[in-house]
Amino acid sequence: MSLNIIDLIKGQLGPALVSQAATQLGESESGISKAISALLPAVVGGMANNADKPGVLNAITGAASSGILGNLLGGSSNNSLITTVLSAIFGDKVGGLVNAISSFSGISNSSSSSLLNMVTGATLGSVGKYAADNNLGASGLTSLLGDQKGIVSSLLPAGLSMATLGLGNWFGSDKVDAIKEKVSVSSFDAPKIDVNRGGNTHVNVNKNDDNNEGGSIWKWLLPLLLLGLAAWFLWKQCDKKPATETTTTADSTAVVTDSTVANVAADSTATAATATATKTDAEIDLNGVTIKGYKGGMEDSMISFLKSGGYKNAADDAALKGTWYNFDKVNFKMGSSTELEAGSQEQMDNLLAILKAFPDAKIKIGGYTDKVGNEASNVKLSQARADYIKKWLSDKGVGAQVLDAKGYGSEQATVAATASNEERKVDRKMAVRFSK
Numbered sequence: 001m002s003l004n005i006i007d008l009i010k011g012q013l014g015p016a017l018v019s020q021a022a023t024q025l026g027e028s029e030s031g032i033s034k035a036i037s038a039l040l041p042a043v044v045g046g047m048a049n050n051a052d053k054p055g056v057l058n059a060i061t062g063a064a065s066s067g068i069l070g071n072l073l074g075g076s077s078n079n080s081l082i083t084t085v086l087s088a089i090f091g092d093k094v095g096g097l098v099n100a101i102s103s104f105s106g107i108s109n110s111s112s113s114s115l116l117n118m119v120t121g122a123t124l125g126s127v128g129k130y131a132a133d134n135n136l137g138a139s140g141l142t143s144l145l146g147d148q149k150g151i152v153s154s155l156l157p158a159g160l161s162m163a164t165l166g167l168g169n170w171f172g173s174d175k176v177d178a179i180k181e182k183v184s185v186s187s188f189d190a191p192k193i194d195v196n197r198g199g200n201t202h203v204n205v206n207k208n209d210d211n212n213e214g215g216s217i218w219k220w221l222l223p224l225l226l227l228g229l230a231a232w233f234l235w236k237q238c239d240k241k242p243a244t245e246t247t248t249t250a251d252s253t254a255v256v257t258d259s260t261v262a263n264v265a266a267d268s269t270a271t272a273a274t275a276t277a278t279k280t281d282a283e284i285d286l287n288g289v290t291i292k293g294y295k296g297g298m299e300d301s302m303i304s305f306l307k308s309g310g311y312k313n314a315a316d317d318a319a320l321k322g323t324w325y326n327f328d329k330v331n332f333k334m335g336s337s338t339e340l341e342a343g344s345q346e347q348m349d350n351l352l353a354i355l356k357a358f359p360d361a362k363i364k365i366g367g368y369t370d371k372v373g374n375e376a377s378n379v380k381l382s383q384a385r386a387d388y389i390k391k392w393l394s395d396k397g398v399g400a401q402v403l404d405a406k407g408y409g410s411e412q413a414t415v416a417a418t419a420s421n422e423e424r425k426v427d428r429k430m431a432v433r434f435s436k
Helices: 005-010 015-025 028-050 056-063 068-075 080-105 109-133 138-150 168-186 213-238 298-307 345-359 375-401 421-427
Strands: 192-195 201-204 282-285 290-295 364-366 403-405 429-435
Touching: 005 109, 005 138, 015 028, 015 068, 015 109, 028 080, 028 109, 028 138, 056 109, 056 138, 068 109, 068 298, 080 109, 080 213, 109 138, 168 290, 282 298, 282 345, 290 345, 298 345, 298 421, 298 429, 345 375, 364 375, 375 403, 375 429
Parallel strands: 364 403
Antiparallel strands: 192 201, 282 290, 364 429
16 A cells, blocks of 8 residues: 555644644634645645656755754745745645635635645655655655545545635546535435446436435445545544654744844843743753753754754755744843843753754854834844853853854744734744754
């Protein structure tokens, strides 16, 4: 039996990530889950339908060493690999797909677009890792993707088809959707559906089948088959694996580039991101030494990336530029660039320990703000805070591993200045990224 790529990807899109996405995007968890359940088959179907395109294959291959799985929520924004694939598989239909998913799940268009990037990133990263682990070349990838054509349409939620998503009739998806829709129709009123071994579906609209011995069998057999199909689909949707260690939390997902500038209120505390009730401290192995940090948080994600060989195998700085790791606990006192709030020191010590454990690794530091206050002042404050962390690390003996520190102000801020202070926390953060 051929590999079901969707089962492979679900390991990256578990309940923890759904909760984090709901918090970051301001949506309900049910709406996020519903959107993902529709987006995942659509994205995999798009790749399967374009498995022979070099751009798609190259993006999958490149994703294997990009570290994209380590920062799905934030790392999927403005990622060139994701942009290339979406353009290749959906073209000018991206907008229609986003609108359809938004209407189906009850979330905003912007949230739908963010989830499309996230699901595409999870797909690229998962398939790319599988291909690398199993030494699949271009022909092997094409074959793997082609094998998905027979299953992706059947995994769309009831009431959706490739056609209703504005993607046309991929893989004869109208036939599969027609079968799914019968689940909600009374078996007495519904036309009989006969499926032959060749996969062709024939709909018999003649209800008077009392004289047809075969038809009498279908009266009881068809509802059982449809009920089984519905039960299998629901089981597959609920069978979600926990997110892997490379999945980052809501506070470690904002991705910025070195050319971006971020906004910080003059009185902001530069928090790592929104703290959630689901985050708990865990013991993280650092080459035989145990440190404490959030499971899936900054330390866990950085160590997992370093241990995976992602840093060592990155060809140059460009391959690392897209993934930033936000501090979960390092906060500055209001208006200050030299005084940390209580509880910040532990994570500073953890970062120092990571750099000492991996002396070949180099980082850059970034400071970001929300949209409140004078931008020039915000940039200045964020720069001072980034410089503070760089100096502190230098004073501890790892200065050669810190290549740069920069304050970006509010360019990456997404929450309106009129929002509450609590809501704007997501934009006030300090972060690090690996560099060459």
